[in-house]
Amino acid sequence: MANPIAPSAPGATAAGLQACGIDVAFAGLRALNAVDLRVPPATIVGLIGPNGAGKTTMVNILTGFQAPSDGEVRLDGKSLAGVSAVDFRRRGIARTFQGGRLFRDLGVLDNLEVTGIGLGLSRRVARVEASQVLEAMGLGALAAQQAGALPYTDERRIAIARAIVGRPRYLLLDEPAAGMSEHEAGELSELIARLVRELGCGVLLIEHNVRMVLDTCSHIVVLDSGQVIESGDPRTVSQSERVRHAYMGTTADVHGGVESVEREREVAA
Incomplete structure (x- = not known):
């Protein structure tokens, strides 16, 4: 049986979603400074940094919610300059928000259906798509529940499900594990990996x-501080002195997380 959320016609030679030389300035303050970033197809790329580093601004740029002061976003090598956030979404670039932003007075299925209609699907097709996404993510039992009555972790999962409606080619997740336990974050990590595969x-x-x-x-x-200070595989990043220094003075858990995970990787190896 075909996977109900598998892409119907993926590009054969997709080059990826790229931020090229992105500058963003607010009232003379530079939030992003010549940032280059690429998200290839079927790949999970992480974006980290201390508070105020410019992460959410980068997401806003990559999804058309904000225009850069300089530089451009490209999809498969083609500039998206001047393209609206709605058209970013219709071209297959979806996102979640830190606050979830579900329609709390609507049911879960209705939340996903509204997204499908916004993408140009008929109401009937949008409802079928919404049902398939919920079932594929193991959330079908929540379809009739009111979004505003969901437990926090379910609300976060539904926000991801809504972003998947329309079978996006690129999915940007803005702090999806915020407020979750390590166990819940681990389950979410497995879900993200499965979505990439499927x-x-x-x-x-x-x-x-x-x-x-x-x-x-x-x-x-x-x-x-709006600049890329390191880029590479997890081992490279976890061993970087520049990364350790950037996290100094924030929280011990974040700083310690870089070291402790690397120790676990070395033991496993």
């Missing part, structure tokens, strides 16, 4: 949970 989409994972990022991503980009 959808073939590229994922940009933005997280404060460094342990989760190191365990989930094959490539990680580190921002600090």
Whole structure:
């Protein structure tokens, strides 16, 4: 049986979603400074950094919610300059938000259906798509529940399910594990990996949970004060003195997470 959320016609030679030389300035303050970032198809890329590093600004740029002061976003090598956030979504670039942003007065299935209609699907097709996504994610039992009555962790999962409606090629997750326990974050990590396998989409994972990022991503980009200070595989990033220094003075858990996960990797090896 065909996977109900598998992409219907994936590009054969997709080059990826790219941020090229992105600058963003607010009232003379530079939030992003010449940032380059690429999310290839079927790959999970992590974006980490201390508070105020520019992570959410980067997500806003990559999804058309904000225009850069300089630089551009490219999809498969083609510039998306001047393209609206709605058209970013219709071109297969989906995102979640830190606060979830579900329609709390609507049912879970209705939340997903509204997204499908916004993508240009008929109401009937949007409802079928919404049902298939919920079932594929193991959330079918929540379809009739009111979104505003969901437990926090279910609300976060439904936000991801809503983003998957329309079978996006790129999925940007803005702190999806915020407020979750390590066990819950581990389950979410497994879900993200499964979605990549089944959808073939590229994922940009933005997280404060460094342990989760190191365990989930094959490539990680580190921002600090709007600049890329490190980029590479989890081992490279976890051993970087620049990354350790950037996290100094934030929280011991985040700093310690880089070291402790690396120790676990060495023991496992």
